[in-house]
Amino acid sequence: MNGPGKTRRRPWLVATLVLGLVIAAASLAMLAISRTWAVQGESVTVALTAAPPGAAYSGAPVDYARLEARIALLMQQPEMVGLAVGTIENGRVRFTKGYGETRANSGDRVTPDTVFRWASLSKSVASAVVVGLAQDGKLSLAAPLSRFGTSLTLPGGATARVSVADLLSHRLGLPRNAWDDRLEAGEAPQLLRAGLASVPLSCPPATCYSYQNIAYDTASEIVEHVSGTAYANVARDRLFVPLGMTSATIGRTGLEASPSWARPHRGGRREVVVGEPYYRVPAAGGVNSSIRDLLRWMDAQMGDRPDVVSPTELAIMHVARVPTPPHGRRGAMDRALQHASYGLGWRTYDYAGHQLVGHRGSVDGYGALILFDPALRSGIVMLWNSNHSRAASLQLEFFDQLYGLPATDWLALPVPPPVIAAAGPGPVTVGTATAGRTAR
Structure with missing residues (x-):
């Protein structure tokens, strides 16, 4: 009506x-x-930095002939023995290749399947396991550490006041790298954690950043407490197997059982025995894999495997929670990576107006890095078997190309960068991997 x-x-x-x-x-x-x-x-x-579905990709073409020329110069340095490099652009693997030798003067070549140590990149695995268990309702990231019956003690009973999130973002208040020297001398990490209550605090707990290894490995005890399963098995079943990371293991045995594995070198090309201490803190430094599988890990961290690591979990891990003030000598690369902060097992930076997420690692004659732009779903991973830190600077040469920036000699090698005509945007084939293949 x-x-x-x-x-x-x-x-x-x-x-x-x-x-x-x-x-x-x-x-x-x-x-x-x-x-x-x-x-x-x-x-x-x-x-929310990830590009919306269907958004146009804004990255510039990367000239891989130029990148390879730079790597060739790097490999001429007497400190370099072996190296593996991989890149992803717009969610697609574009470059995977090995250089040099698995051990100096052996003739055994590094390939994309050669296994290296991840060193502190392992912290991102621990974070993903813990955050995943939290999303499953097995624990709370806000819960005090005292709830989990771990070996960790802190001055003034602070384990009752700091949370799981504080642990994973290095906000325990301890001095930087507390008692790493004693771990390297062979002392048991559980006993060291139990004695940390005697260490004077560098700041009130939960208020500042101070990087840890022994204390960070409390995460492995938390995982075992809530799951009833060994930490390495949980990481394998929740992450490595579903992501297809077939070479990934935790522990020295896994490294040395690999068909091709890189031996560590120090002081140039002097081979040394694989160090055990940081394998005994697996959440802090226990992972091994090939560059192929590190690419799969980066692919998941850029949101391409939501079936394994959900968008919510990525957001929780990658958000900057605490600034990381510089310590010691800072090189040009460290100065260029601005507003450095730490999330849960991940570092975050601003570079040339872009937000980057990544981590670096160095242990017992190995180096490792991962750095990516979540918005462009693009990044670079590197693994090498010497203590030559200059190799890490190659990451910014990749991003300068990706962002269309003028060439900068970040590696600072004796020979200046070669002048090579830019490659077109089409796929290329390098090493043993075909460009355009997904990281899965």
């Missing part, structure tokens, strides 16, 4: 619908900027 009352209500109905659409549009606009995640008691605002 079309009475007067009905006629008067229609404008209000239209206005209500329009207002609802405006509010919805505003909400979506805000969603593109940030989102607040309730992390089981810890409110964290996360910038």
Whole structure:
């Protein structure tokens, strides 16, 4: 019936619908900027940097002939023995190749399947396991460490006041690398953790960043406490197997059982025995794999394997939680990576107006790095078997090309960068991997 009352209500109905659409549009606009995640008691605002579905890729073509020329110069340095490099652009593997030897003067070549140590890149695996268990309701990231019956003690009973998230972001208040020297001397990590209550704090717990290895490995005890399973097995079953990381293992035995594995070298090309100490803190430094599998790990961290590591878990891990003030001598690369912060097992940086996520590692004659741009789903991974730190600077030469920036000699090698015509954007084949293949 079309009475007067009905006629008067229609404008209000239209206005209500329009207002609802405006509010919805505003909400979506805000969603593109940030989102607040309730992390089981810890409110964290996360910038959503990932490109929306169907968004145009804005990365510049990477000239792999030029990158290979730079790597060739790097490998001429007397400190370099073996190296493996991989890249992903826009979610696709573009480059996978090995260089040099698995052991000096052996003639055994490094391939994309040669296994190296990850060193501190292992911390990202521990974070993913713990955050995944938290999302499954097995634990709370806001829970105090005292709840899990671990061997860790802190001054003043601080284990009752610092959380799992504090542990994974190095906010325990301990001096930097507390008692690493004693771990390297052969002392048991559980006994060292039990004695940390006697170490003077460098700041009030949960208030500042101070990098740890022995204390960080408390994460492995937490995982075993809530799962009833060995840490290495949990990491294997939750991450390595579903991601297809067939070469990935935790521990020295896994490294040395690999068909091709890189021996460690120090002081140039002097081979040394594989060190055991940091394998005894597996959450801090226990992972091994080939460069192929490190690419698979980076692929998952850029959101391409939500079946294994969900978008929520990535946001929780990658958000910057605490600034990381510099210590010691800083090179040009460290100065260029600005606003350095730490999340849960990951470092974050600003570089040339872009947000990057990554980590570096160095242990007992090995080096490792991973650095990626989540918005462009592009990044680089490297593994090498010497203590030559200059190799890490290659990562910025990759990103300078990706961002279309002028060439900078980040490696600072004796020979200047070669002038090579830029390659086109089409796929290329390098090493033993075909460009365009996914990282899975």
